[in-house]
Amino acid sequence: MLIEGFLLGVIVATSLTAGAFFIRFWRQTRDQLFLLFGAAFIIEGLNRLVFLFLEDPDEGIPAVFGVRLFAYLLILAAIIRKNRA
Numbered sequence: 001m002l003i004e005g006f007l008l009g010v011i012v013a014t015s016l017t018a019g020a021f022f023i024r025f026w027r028q029t030r031d032q033l034f035l036l037f038g039a040a041f042i043i044e045g046l047n048r049l050v051f052l053f054l055e056d057p058d059e060g061i062p063a064v065f066g067v068r069l070f071a072y073l074l075i076l077a078a079i080i081r082k083n084r085a
Helices: 002-029 032-052 062-084
Strands: none
Touching: 002 032, 032 062
């Protein structure tokens, strides 16, 4: 479990870092693609952070899956919105 916790921590850190970069790009360009990507990565990072502290981690838990699905739908919405413009 120690190595799994470490790797999950790496995923949390990189997801939050990617989210921060996308938010920074959004602040510079005001392009909603960056805002939605940043939000998705931050949501995914926080989701993984909560997953790290679950006593019996299972990725099939509906709450965990639902949050992850929401983050991916944000990315999909950003891509569709950008291509329609």
